[in-house]
Each structure stands twice: as structure tokens, then as C-alpha cells.
Amino acid sequence: MAPYPAWLHILAWTYIVVCLASALGILLHTFIHPQKMGIMNVVWPVTGLYMGPVAVYMYRKALPVSEKKPMTPQMKALREQFKDTPPTLFQNSIAVFHCGAGCSLGDLIAESIVPSLGLYFAGKFGSKLVLDFAFAYLFGIVFQYFTIAPMRGLSLGKGLLAATRADTFSIVLFEIGMFGWMTISWFLLFPAPHLGPGMAVFWFMMQIAMIAGFFTALPANAWLIRKGWKEKMPAVDPEQVHAAMQTGGAESSGRNAA
Secondary structure, X not given: OOOOOHHHHHXXXXXXXXXXXXXXXXXXXXXXXXXXXXXXXXXXHHHHHHHOHHHHHHHHHHHHHHEOOOOOHHHHHHXXXXXXXXXXXXXXXXXXXXXXXXXXXXXXXXXXXXXXHOOOOOOHHHHHHHHHHHHHHHHHHHHHHHHHHHHHOOOHHHHHHHHHHHHHHHHHHHXXXXXXXXHHHHXXXXXXXXXXOOOHHXXXXXXXXXXXXXXXHHHXXXXXXXXXXXXXXXXXXXXXXXXXXXXXXXXXXXXXXX
């Protein structure tokens, strides 16, 4: 007998299917409309795996300033105009999506191999947490490297160092949120028997854990961007573009730049 009610099983499958459809839709769209920042072609679909329709909404909102196409003089002027402004909630959120995508891939791999290979060196739950963090940290740094290194023209060594400085704090806080929900699920919601990777509710709980990680990492990313350790993604918030166009700010900035 499953350790959860039938309605939760249905809810889990419903949300999983919605998220899979969201991720697939974003993935297909990125083939037609590649992102300026190549790693975002991976980040957006992975985000769809746990954020579902929210990821689709954010992706479509970002398209005007994130597609890989020639930058117009107006966009260059807007980028210069807003380069020193504090990051918006939209930009902070996408920065977390970037960190979260690496963490999520690492966690998905770890959660799959721990039970299948029997890697229980610190108890079942402890081993999951250790390997979750190890894989999440590895993927998170790699994802950040492919953002910072191309944008700043850094060598491999300097790029990895910058990526480590930029994302360590964010990854730690993302994992704290994840581990918090995983602990609740393991010890309080499903103490006996525990959920396993063969259950839809297990992956639904992991999706909730990733959403929890998003919220715990959000303040860290805002601080990291303000410090200049992470890049704004995108460089200009679509709302800023709209506001500037309404007030003629882009034209003014273009004349000043000229």
C-alpha cells in the first residue's frame, strides 16, 4: 500500500506532466529562438521541470531582451542606462533559475544513483544529502562558468575561480531550502515507509524542494549581483525597456552615447 492518499498521487502526476510539457515547450522554442547566453538554452528547460507554467511565463517575458539577435542601438543605450541600477526582482529570479538549474540537475542525478547503487555510506538520508550537495555544487559551478567566462573573456582557471566565488553562496542557500523540505518530507510527512524514486510523489516532493530552494537563494543572488560577483540576467529587465520606450529614455540615452 502506498504511504500517501490517492489524491496526492493524482496531484503529483498532474504537476509532473504539466512541468514536463512546460520544459518540452521551452526546449523546442529555444531551438527556434536561441538565447544570447548559450547556457540559458539549458537553464530555461530545466527550470520548467520544477517551476512549470511559471518558467514558461518568465521565459516568454524575457524573450525580447534575451534572444540571440543583433543588438539595436536602442538596446545598447538601454543596457548602458541601466547597468548600474540595482537588479530587479525579475533579474534576481533568473539568476536563481541559473543557479537552480545546475543544482536541480545535480540533485536529480544524485537522487537516482544513491538507491540504485546502494551508496549508503552515511545512512540513507545522510548519503542522499551529501551526494545531492556534491553533484549540485559541481553542476552549479559549471553552469556559472559558462556564464561568467564568455561574458568577461576569462581563461579556464580565472573563469572557474570567478564562478566559484559567484555561485558558492547561492548554491549553499538553494540547497538549504531544498534540504529543509526534503527533511520535512523524510521525517514528518512520510516517515515509514519513506518515498522512493519509483514513486511520482517522490519527484513531486523534489519539485517542491527545488521551489523552496529558489526562495531561500533569492536574497543571496540579489546581494551577489549588487556586489558585481554575478551578472544581471538579462542585462536589461523587459519592464525597464518598456518604461524607457514610453518615456523616450532609450532615444535620450542613444543621443548621449553618441
